[in-house]
Amino acid sequence: MSSTETMLAARWHPPSFDIRVESVPIPQIQDPDDAIVKVTLAGLCGSDLHVYRGEIAVPKIHISGHEFIGEIIQLGSNYGPNAPSTETSSQTSTETSTETSTETSPRPALYSTLKLADKVVAPFSVSCGACAPCRTGYTSRCLSSLLFGSPRLDGGQAHDAASWVGVHTGGGGGGGNDVEVGEGEVGEGEVDVGKLLRGINDSSLLLLSDILPTGVFGAKQLLGHPKMQPALTGIAWPACLSPPSTSLTNTQTATPALTPLTPSDRLITLALIGLGPVGVCASIALLDELARRGLPYKIVAIDLNEGRREKMRRIYEVIGADGKGGDGEFVVAGPEEAKEVVRRWTAGVGCNAVLEVVGHNSALTTAYELVRAFGVITSVGVHAPKSLPFTGQQLYDKNISLDFGRCPARAMIPDAFRLLVKRQDVFGGVGTETSLIDRVTGIGEATEMYRAFEKGQIGKVLFDPWK
Template identity: 45%
Template sequence: MTNANALPQTQLVVKWYPPRRDVRLESVPVPRVLHPDDAIVKIDLAGLCGSDLHAYRGLEDISQPHICGHEFVGHVVALGESFTPFSSPSRSSLYGRLCVGDKVISPFTTSCGDCHFCRLGFTARCVSSLLFGSPALPGAQAQYVRVPDAGGTLLLVEPSSPLMAIPDQNLLLLADILPTGLFVAMQALAHPKLSPVLTGRPWPASESGFLNVEASTNAAPLTQEDRTLTVGLVGLGPVGLCAAVALIDRLDILSVPVRIVAVDTNPIRRNKAQSIISTFSNSTLEEFHIVDPDEARVLVREWGGGGCHAVLEVVGTPLALTLSHGLLAPYGILSSCGVHQAPALPFTGREMYNSNMTLEFGRCNVRSLSVSATGLLVRQQGALSKVVERIVPLTNAVEAYERFESGEWGKVVFNVWA
């Protein structure tokens, strides 16, 4: 454990105050190790995320001022006593390997690595999970941050890793929005309901895993049109852009034709998405349309087939869910990673029953997806390097929140030392 006296006494942070739209730059004490499993990280870059805007707008059920932010890249400057070469082999190997000076990326939530959910890979629902940038855990729009359960949380950037050659602003995508984009795509693409399209075998014979069933032989063979996968993407903010890249990357391994419609009300975001999509050449990608909601409804009707096989919703509002539901075909999958605040869904259980739709909601297991997300970042550096729009000093935080909320600015990264 590093001597806490080697750290400065104070740091600059961005702090949110209730009820809404009140963020301030303040000087506060530098965090110290409080538990043997803690790490203190000196932050190099921190992100401004769309979900930071929920608290900023006063939509979260919180009333306590807190340090904002949950995305960061930095270096370890202090460790608790659990970090030793003699750490128990039953714990995360990072407790035996992480050292002061190591470069790290952190998922936006902590995970112990030891509980039932962590062992299953569902690290987002760790029994001791905490969200950075909340009253429960001070955030990363700061110069230093305390990371609880650091051995089960942090991602170590090894000196030999290909990540060492990637700029820090792109590494920051691994903290949240890239794995979240991958997660929302995987929740749809890995669903058994897509198996008839992907395998060419009708349900239930298309099901894999533990089922051993045969389909009726009375049905006509699947046509080429039956095997054309149609996917909607609602929301083209930073997470939506990452979802688009993840979707195309995953679909590249499939041998079926694909049509995608990506939707956003903001023309600035649509133009940004077009600049990213234009970097791809995918032989199975028949169509990729970037349109407004009205155009999307018309286009999907023209495609026929009753709608999209899957819709990815990355906004987190009732309007986005309503649009997603309207684009969905019977037996469709609505995969959502938006952080919803409304008390009820904008469609009924009977509507879901009548269309056999599937809902996939929730928070991404960033820690468990880190290897897959890293591979995606390495493969798609050209497209993903366009996601971060600007790097600004932490002292510009008030302006950054205002312009990001208005949609005038895209993904913002803070240089906390500028």
């Protein structure tokens, strides 16, 4: 193709409520690290609404959409069998000095394994796979991170006879970014992902771009928090953190024992605020993890919108029905009813933790009211530049812990993929009573879809650029 060829794309126009379907040039390889992806599906995500409503000011026109899957149709010159491999980089890295934490390691394995026609999922932000945050698994804060569908990196809501997204990272190394889910040799003890893929609905793969990893991330952060460990393990703080340094903690002579934990102390009571697609994913991830670990739970899932609440109830019916939902109670409610439910469950003490999937101060305020002292509030919502609705004294008085931030989608995809395969009964559908995806439509309808999505008239929409 020549550089004068064009495609249709959904483009954001500032300041607000303005998505236009326009003809734009097809992207070209500009950097040896670039790849060109033929988009097969692109998603519309709740966090797009912050920009759409003008709550987060984005002054530059760009192609929207940070969720997409597709096929590799062109690769820059840094890819291929001669690219530096992971094994090489591993050997080198052990000889690295500890002087700085930001030396760049040799590029990750993807540079040598990615091939034309590979099916790929784009984690919603670009990560090089080789810098210090990437090595640590904190890929959403890669030192050369960019968000797809933002002024500095066009998104995936694009279409034409030839429809591509240029996956380039300005020389930061795009090699860690794309995730290959369908190819490769299957070694001993490994899972045949190709075989797993054949059993799952193609459109559900799109959920791996953002919302399913984000839900899994929230659930993992929440359940992994130290303040949750007494309830999860039955061992009181601080012994739950690590083995005691001496037997002092076990002797009456050091400090007489407190009363041991009771079964009621080990009941996990949680609230989840926001039942958009990410909130549903987070609920499923929480239920899956609690069931796998055999932990008893009571969860209240909260949304203002009755349509969302009803869908969550139906999804829980599916999950509960197959016996994989674990041993617990799952109630879907509005915020005020939820406060009453938590009061009843915990005799006024509050729940162990709250997962906030909205990205709004009102949700944080509700979370603070619902959570007990020494409770955890994990937020995976995108927040605006507004002061937090707490004072330092309020947080001190309840010993609150808070987690904020963007999901490192690249690092979370293995766990998210496992859950995607396991729960195709809820993730696999389109347009059903229990599906997260309401509709698959053409890119030409983008303007109308954004409008309806913002008004809550439809749920998650995918664009098939070839439709």
